Each structure stands twice: as structure tokens, then as C-alpha cells.
Amino acid sequence: MTAATRLLRALPAQHRERLMELAREVSFPQDARIFEERGTADRFWVIRSGAVTLDLKVPGKRPVTVDTLGPGDLLGWSWMFAPYTWDFGAEALSPVRAYEFDGAEVRALCDEEPALGLALVRAVAEVLAHRLETARTRLLDMHSYGAVR
Numbered sequence: 006m007t008a009a010t011r012l013l014r015a016l017p018a019q020h021r022e023r024l025m026e027l028a029r030e031v032s033f034p035q036d037a038r039i040f041e042e043r044g045t046a047d048r049f050w051v052i053r054s055g056a057v058t059l060d061l062k063v064p065g066k067r068p069v070t071v072d073t074l075g076p077g078d079l080l081g082w083s084w085m086f087a088p089y090t091w092d093f094g095a096e097a098l099s100p101v102r103a104y105e106f107d108g109a110e111v112r113a114l115c116d117e118e119p120a121l122g123l124a125l126v127r128a129v130a131e132v133l134a135h136r137l138e139t140a141r142t143r144l145l146d147m148h149s150y151g152a153v154r
Contacts, residue, residue: 011077012051013104015128020121027111028104033057039080039095046083046091047108052076055101059093068094072136079132084108 013021031050033039040046042062056075060068071093074080080103083091089108115122 012079012128012132015131016121016124020118020124023114023118023121024106024111024125025104027106027114029106031103031105033097033101033103035097035099037097037101039097039101040091042091042094044091046081046089048105049079049081049084049108049111050103050105052078052080053102053104055103056098057101058096058098060096061093071140073098079129082129082133085112085126085129 013025016024028051030053033055039050039057042060052074054076056073057078057080058070059072059074060070062068080095081091083089085108111125115125
């Protein structure tokens with residue numbers, strides 16, 4: 006495991022090792038669409054190298070980039086919550102290497118091992134809280150910038 010896998014490092018060693026038994030190493034070339042907004046969310050990734058943009062479709066316009074993820078970041082959390090549908094699209098900004106996890110397998114593991122499930126939910130919740138705060142700050146900055154003009 007690389008030093009850049011923050012989500013995985015947040016898990017206690019025994020849970021991380023158990024989860025990594027389900028990992029598969031994958032790669033995506035630059036500009037590859039990894040998933041589409043409103044598509045079936047059946048997996049997630051921990052980025053090992055490269056960058057991925059999250060985007061949102063805007064009717065009549067090109068998709069808008071809402072965030073850029075890099076090494077150590079969790080890509081995808083919609084696999085964890087019904088109806089298991091992506092809220093955003095994702096595209097490789099550069100060549101990407103990642104650990105890929107099957108969402109149904111991980112949910113089943115969490116059911117079998119509730120302590121692992123709780124640790125994983127806490128780690129994902131921490132990621133979500135950080136991203137929400139980042140988005141909030143970005144929106145405030147955009148609003149402030151617009152108010153100055």
C-alpha cells in the first residue's frame with residue numbers, strides 16, 4: 006500500500022487488511038470516463054496515482070467540474086447508500102492507478118464484520134464532511150468574488 010491512501014490508513018490495521026483482500030488494482034487512461042452521473046454505483050476506488058475530476062451535467066452546456074481528486078482520495082461513495090446511483094460523473098484528468106472495490110462485496114463484508122463496517126462508515130463520513138466543508142468554502146469564495154464585482 007502506498008503512503009498516499011488516506012482512507013485506508015484511517016482504518017484500523019485488521020480492518021484495512023480484510024478490506025484489501027477485496028481490492029483489485031486497475032488503471033484508467035487520461036480522459037477515460039470512469040462513471041456517469043445517474044449511472045449504477047456498484048463500486049468505488051482509492052486513487053493511488055493520477056487525478057480524477059468529478060463533474061455535473063448542466064443542460065445545454067458542457068459538464069461542470071465540481072472537484073478534483075488525487076492520490077489517496079476516495080472516488081465514489083454512492084455504492085454505500087441506496088439507491089446506489091452516482092450523483093456526479095468522473096473522468097481521468099491524467100493516467101490513473103487505483104484500488105477498485107466491488108460495492109456489494111464490501112457491503113456484505115460490513116454485514117459480516119460490523120466493527121469493520123462501522124470503521125468504514127466513519128472513515129467515509131470523514132471524507133464526506135471534509136468535501137462538504139471544501140464545497141461550502143468554495144461557494145462562499147465564489148459568492149464573495151461575485152459580490153465584489
